[in-house]
Amino acid sequence: MQTKDLVLGIDIGGTNTAFGFVxxxxxxxxxGALPTQPRDSADAFIARLYDHIEASKRGLVFPYRLCGxxxxxxxxxxxxxxVENPPNLNWGQxxxxxxxxxxxxxxxxxxxxxxxxxxLGEMLFGGARGMQHFMVLTIGTGLGSGIxxxxxxxxxxxxxxxxxxxxxxxxxxxPCSCGKRGCLETYVSAPGLVKTALELLESxxxxxxxxxxxxxxxxxxxxxELAGGGDVLALAAFDKTARILGMKLADAxxxxxxxxxxxxxxxxxxxxxxxxxxxxxxxxxLFGVYRGTVKLLPSALPPGESAILGAAALIWSELxx
Amino acid sequence: MQTKDLVLGIDIGGTNTAFGFVxxxxxxxxxGALPTQPRDSADAFIARLYDHIEASKRGLVFPYRLCGxxxxxxxxxxxxxxVENPPNLNWGQxxxxxxxxxxxxxxxxxxxxxxxxxxLGEMLFGGARGMQHFMVLTIGTGLGSGIxxxxxxxxxxxxxxxxxxxxxxxxxxxPCSCGKRGCLETYVSAPGLVKTALELLESxxxxxxxxxxxxxxxxxxxxxELAGGGDVLALAAFDKTARILGMKLADAxxxxxxxxxxxxxxxxxxxxxxxxxxxxxxxxxLFGVYRGTVKLLPSALPPGESAILGAAALIWSELxx
Numbered sequence: 148m149q150t151k152d153l154v155l156g157i158d159i160g161g162t163n164t165a166f167g168f169v170x171x172x173x174x175x176x177x178x179g180a181l182p183t184q185p186r187d188s189a190d191a192f193i194a195r196l197y198d199h200i201e202a203s204k205r206g207l208v209f210p211y212r213l214c215g216x217x218x219x220x221x222x223x224x225x226x227x228x229x230v231e232n233p234p235n236l237n238w239g240q241x242x243x244x245x246x247x248x249x250x251x252x253x254x255x256x257x258x259x260x261x262x263x264x265x266x267l268g269e270m271l272f273g274g275a276r277g278m279q280h281f282m283v284l285t286i287g288t289g290l291g292s293g294i295x296x297x298x299x300x301x302x303x304x305x306x307x308x309x310x311x312x313x314x315x316x317x318x319x320x321x322p323c324s325c326g327k328r329g330c331l332e333t334y335v336s337a338p339g340l341v342k343t344a345l346e347l348l349e350s351x352x353x354x355x356x357x358x359x360x361x362x363x364x365x366x367x368x369x370x371x372e373l374a375g376g377g378d379v380l381a382l383a384a385f386d387k388t389a390r391i392l393g394m395k396l397a398d399a400x401x402x403x404x405x406x407x408x409x410x411x412x413x414x415x416x417x418x419x420x421x422x423x424x425x426x427x428x429x430x431x432x433l434f435g436v437y438r439g440t441v442k443l444l445p446s447a448l449p450p451g452e453s454a455i456l457g458a459a460a461l462i463w464s465e466l467x468x
Numbered sequence: 469m470q471t472k473d474l475v476l477g478i479d480i481g482g483t484n485t486a487f488g489f490v491x492x493x494x495x496x497x498x499x500g501a502l503p504t505q506p507r508d509s510a511d512a513f514i515a516r517l518y519d520h521i522e523a524s525k526r527g528l529v530f531p532y533r534l535c536g537x538x539x540x541x542x543x544x545x546x547x548x549x550x551v552e553n554p555p556n557l558n559w560g561q562x563x564x565x566x567x568x569x570x571x572x573x574x575x576x577x578x579x580x581x582x583x584x585x586x587x588l589g590e591m592l593f594g595g596a597r598g599m600q601h602f603m604v605l606t607i608g609t610g611l612g613s614g615i616x617x618x619x620x621x622x623x624x625x626x627x628x629x630x631x632x633x634x635x636x637x638x639x640x641x642x643p644c645s646c647g648k649r650g651c652l653e654t655y656v657s658a659p660g661l662v663k664t665a666l667e668l669l670e671s672x673x674x675x676x677x678x679x680x681x682x683x684x685x686x687x688x689x690x691x692x693e694l695a696g697g698g699d700v701l702a703l704a705a706f707d708k709t710a711r712i713l714g715m716k717l718a719d720a721x722x723x724x725x726x727x728x729x730x731x732x733x734x735x736x737x738x739x740x741x742x743x744x745x746x747x748x749x750x751x752x753x754l755f756g757v758y759r760g761t762v763k764l765l766p767s768a769l770p771p772g773e774s775a776i777l778g779a780a781a782l783i784w785s786e787l788x789x
Binding site: 402 | 636651
């Protein structure tokens with residue numbers, strides 16, 4: 148039996164961490180997951196992660212070679228290999244995460260933030276194959292973005308380019324966990340959608356299934372289900388979210404003029420409920436020369452695997468070049 | 469006497485067109501200008517331009533070789549060589565401008581929009597020498613921008629990347645000549661500054677030299693002079709303009725994370741009156757990871773020559789590579 152080349156892709160989220168062994172064609176041959184446990188130190192987390200990975204490896208019942216480890220993590224800095232001030236994690240100001248992993252594993256280790264990883268995944272294994280200019284937005288608990296220009300991920304002078312979640316929608320708007328006000332991710336994210344629905348419940352008198360729920364019960368998933376059934380208020384919450392998203396996407400197009408903007412992450416699974424009105428609003432906000440040059444599409448990667456594929460793409464893209 | 473290599477740089481504006489012969493070191497050895505006459509067809513304009521250039525050439529009293537012609541023009545498309553729907557010019561929907569010039573002149577002809585030319589000029593001859601990530605904003609009658617990522621001008625999928633003048637400040641805001649509302653250039657430009665001053669005259673009761681002028685007499689230059697003398701209302705107009713500029717620059721940083729943002733064009737000559745408050749506001753609107761990574765600076769090119777140098781840089785950058 149031929150030895151199979153594999154890359155370990157690890158996606159570290161605020162709540163869960165997923166990992167998987169990915170071959171050169173982008174097939175996840177084995178995967179696993181563990182709770183991130185945000186109170187853990189980085190060391191403690193890595194020890195647990197390592198145990199999980201070692202246990203999983205036993206499932207690889209064919210000869211293989213591990214070619215590298217790619218990691219997607221919040222606030223990761225690609226060239227420094229660090230994770231810096233990650234929101235919701237007790238890892239301190241700066242952890243040399245790549246070094247900590249390398250300490251235990253010999254092969255090449257590379258790290259970047261989750262949205263950049265998603266963009267690389269889309270480029271290598273998804274809908275952006277062969278594309279020179281595109282962008283990926285991950286919309287879930289927060290809003291992240293990875294921007295590709297001339298076939299390369301944009302890191303910029305700081306190494307942190309592409310934090311569209313913290314562009315300004317309204318300078319006097321909703322407080323953001325980053326300390327600023329009115330950031331895009333306070334409107335376009337799972338908590339943002341919930342907040343918009345709650346505001347509409349207060350300000351409008353339309354009947355809605357949301358009125359039968361306690362505030363605690365109202366989640367983005369519930370709003371999605373109600374909107375799918377035609378609930379007027381839930382639909383209005385999606386429409387308002389889509390308008391803000393469309394407006395800021397038009398701004399993004401004015402910067403780097405992508406051919407496609409891909410949406411991924413939990414909230415993007417609302418599909419056409421978000422995508423269609425966002426595309427319409429984006430077109431109305433687009434400067435004339437851009438109209439007809441840019442599409443808004445769902446990620447072409449399987450939702451459950453896109454984060455792992457993105458992390459693995461970080462290594463595969465370097466090995467394939 | 470040694471033959472000198474020269475590039476002809478042409479900057480076409482809505483009112484005036486300037487041109488100059490530029491050597492490899494970025495010295496303008498001879499320059500000229502003519503009114504653009506917006507009602508002229510592109511053909512008629514080029515015939516006049518050609519006559520002016522031929523007449524100027526007589527001033528080149530040393531042996532030289534013309535290595536190419538670089539052109540900065542509104543709504544120019546670099547790879548197509550076209551000027552498309554230029555605002556304030558009677559050139560129709562699409563003119564193959566590079567071909568029309570090539571028809572009369574043998575050497576290589578290259579065209580791009582004026583803000584992209586400004587960015588190339590800054591990179592070759594100005595403050596961005598050796599820089600990988602920066603941005604140039606030209607603030608005058610309108611607001612244009614040229615974005616450089618990884619040492620290369622960003623053109624994007626449409627070829628028109630970097631139209632920051634048409635990002636949205638307020639979706640219900642001032643009507644823009646582009647047909648949208650609340651575009652950045654309706655606030656941050658010479659006419660935008662005047663409009664802001666007029667609004668402040670209406671809404672505030674502070675004493676101001678502006679109250680002694682007719683609306684027609686109030687120009688950005690007058691507001692600049694009054695602000696320099698401490699006029700509270702004129703200063704407030706600059707402050708409001710700087711706040712909007714700072715907010716949208718922070719958004720721009722979140723996209724491509726430049727090391728420096730250079731300001732050029734008529735309004736930017738207000739210098740510290742605009743630059744200092746814009747820098748302060750930008751910092752308050754910046755997402756944490758970007759703070760301290762980006763500077764706002766005036767262009768290092770001589771104001772009267774920057775547009776010509778930019779246009780010439782279009783050819784020199786291709787010849788130097």
